[in-house]
Amino acid sequence: xxxxxxxxxxxxxxxxxxxxxxxxxxxxxxxxxxxxxxxxxxxxxxxxxxxxxxxxxxxxxxxxxxxxxxxxxxxxxxxxxxxxxxxxxxxxxxxxxxxxxxxxxxxxxx
Numbered sequence: 854x855x856x857x858x859x860x861x862x863x864x865x866x867x868x869x870x871x872x873x874x875x876x877x878x879x880x881x882x883x884x885x886x887x888x889x890x891x892x893x894x895x896x897x898x899x900x901x902x903x904x905x906x907x908x909x910x911x912x913x914x915x916x917x918x919x920x921x922x923x924x925x926x927x928x929x930x931x932x933x934x935x936x937x938x939x940x941x942x943x944x945x946x947x948x949x950x951x952x953x954x955x956x957x958x959x960x961x962x963x
Contacts, residue, residue, distance in 0.1 A: 856868065860892075860893065863893060863956050865892040865893055865956075866892055867892050868892065869890070869891065869892055870891050870892045870893040870894060870895060871886050871891055871894055871895065872895045873895050873896055873897040873898065874897075877894050877895065877896050877897070878897075879945070880945065880948050880949060880952060883949050883952075883953055884952065884953065886955075887953050887954065887955050891955060892955060893955050893956040894949070894953075894955060894956070896942075896945070896946065896949075897942075899939050899942050907939075
């Protein structure tokens with residue numbers, strides 16, 4: 854029986870693929886899904902509101918208390934300790950694409 858199908862322009866051997874869930878949250882879990890026979894994996898969506906909220910949060914912490922005391926201007930936290938964008942998400946997409954033999958596609962990009 855031929856179960857092949859096309860999903861988001863991808864030719865798949867069958868239509869069984871896990872949707873966005875905690876099961877697709879991390880490269881090790883993506884590999885388990887592939888090993889279990891998933892034809893592809895759908896990752897969670899990345900929304901514009903998430904990116905903007907992280908950016909506003911970063912601005913808040915960088916500016917918080919900076920105008921209270923002149924000495925406070927030198928206590929600006931190091932930028933690398935904050936996650937001001939979708940870096941972890943994009944890293945998961947990149948690593949998943951490189952490591953898996955099945956497609957891993959975000960549901961949308963807001």
